[in-house]
Amino acid sequence: MGRSGAAARRRARGPGRRRRRGDGAWSATGALLPSADRSAREAPIVRLGHISDLHIADRARYPRNGFTARDCERHSPRIARKLLAALREEKVDHLLVTGDLTFSGEPSEFVRAAELLAPFAREGKLTVLPGNHDVWTHEAAGTFRFLRALGPDGKGMRKLHAVYPLRVELSPEVVLVALDSARYGEPPQESPGWVGSEQLAQARELAREANQAGQAVVLALHHHLVIPPERVPSDAKLARMPLYDADKVVRLCAEVPVAAVLHGHRHAAFRVEIPGPARPTPVICAGSGSRVHDEPARRPRALIHSLDKGGLRATDTLVAGSE
Numbered sequence: 206m207g208r209s210g211a212a213a214r215r216r217a218r219g220p221g222r223r224r225r226r227g228d229g230a231w232s233a234t235g236a237l238l239p240s241a242d243r244s245a246r247e248a249p250i251v252r253l254g255h256i257s258d259l260h261i262a263d264r265a266r267y268p269r270n271g272f273t274a275r276d277c278e279r280h281s282p283r284i285a286r287k288l289l290a291a292l293r294e295e296k297v298d299h300l301l302v303t304g305d306l307t308f309s310g311e312p313s314e315f316v317r318a319a320e321l322l323a324p325f326a327r328e329g330k331l332t333v334l335p336g337n338h339d340v341w342t343h344e345a346a347g348t349f350r351f352l353r354a355l356g357p358d359g360k361g362m363r364k365l366h367a368v369y370p371l372r373v374e375l376s377p378e379v380v381l382v383a384l385d386s387a388r389y390g391e392p393p394q395e396s397p398g399w400v401g402s403e404q405l406a407q408a409r410e411l412a413r414e415a416n417q418a419g420q421a422v423v424l425a426l427h428h429h430l431v432i433p434p435e436r437v438p439s440d441a442k443l444a445r446m447p448l449y450d451a452d453k454v455v456r457l458c459a460e461v462p463v464a465a466v467l468h469g470h471r472h473a474a475f476r477v478e479i480p481g482p483a484r485p486t487p488v489i490c491a492g493s494g495s496r497v498h499d500e501p502a503r504r505p506r507a508l509i510h511s512l513d514k515g516g517l518r519a520t521d522t523l524v525a526g527s528e
């Protein structure tokens with residue numbers, strides 16, 4: 206991608222250095238991972254933007270689907286818009302959105318989410334996958350609203366066909382494999398996610414092929430694999446909506462080298478490690494890119510993952526300031 210120089214400069218600033226951005230509402234905080242070594246800086250780097258759980262709402266349509274109009278105020282489309290603008294300013298090579306683009310899967314919410322992401326979609330630099338809120342109602346799931354309006358590239362599909370696992374070549378050296386873990390269930394607030402054996406088998410094959418070709422593999426899905434020990438109040442709700450077959454995804458990562466697992470669902474950012482065949486696999490939650498919250502772990506953010514064939518070199522964070 207020829208961005209090694211820029212990436213090196215960015216990391217050279219070191220973790221913890223804060224920068225003023227635009228109107229001063231933004232600051233880039235330090236990397237979640239240690240800075241890359243010299244050899245990594247000399248390799249071609251892919252910069253993958255990662256944002257999640259935008260929960261774009263059409264407030265006028267509520268109360269509906271178990272939510273009040275006031276519930277919509279937990280998320281701000283204005284914050285999401287500013288974070289997306291910051292990612293464009295950073296000139297990321299590609300953007301990944303790990304689900305829950307809408308508040309409860311209403312048609313107008315998909316339209317608004319698509320509008321928000323259109324600049325990335327137009328350039329062919331966007332991969333989206335669904336979250337549980339995108340299949341919140343039987344109607345949204347049954348009419349494949351997510352795929353028709355958005356998925357998997359932000360442009361939507363005219364002719365529907367099975368999409369996930371989706372292989373996206375981010376560079377000759379880095380491959381993204383996007384999974385669909387969103388499943389409609391009644392009641393939706395207690396329905397677990399599910400990848401399924403067929404999708405898992407295909408993902409395993411894609412990861413194997415990529416490894417054999419010397420490519421690093423990034424796995425992406427909506428649901429968390431594990432919840433780290435520190436708890437926030439929203440975890441109590443998420444515990445009712447886990448990933449039913451998380452153990453099978455963890456096993457895949459233990460058997461086939463995966464550079465990183467990227468997800469959302471939990472509206473707090475964190476990074477944990479699970480076992481890999483040669484070294485631990487980082488599992489990174491982006492939190493929410495629109496949540497109105499001042500608690501440090503829950504402040505709205507976007508991530509930029511720097512990757513090459515050696516794996517994940519660094520993750521930088523763009524944190525939204527208070528409104």
Ligand SMILES: [Fe+2]
Binds near residue numbers: 260472
């Ligand atoms: Fe969410």
Ligand SMILES: [Fe+2]
Binds near residue numbers: 305336337427469471
């Ligand atoms: Fe979710």
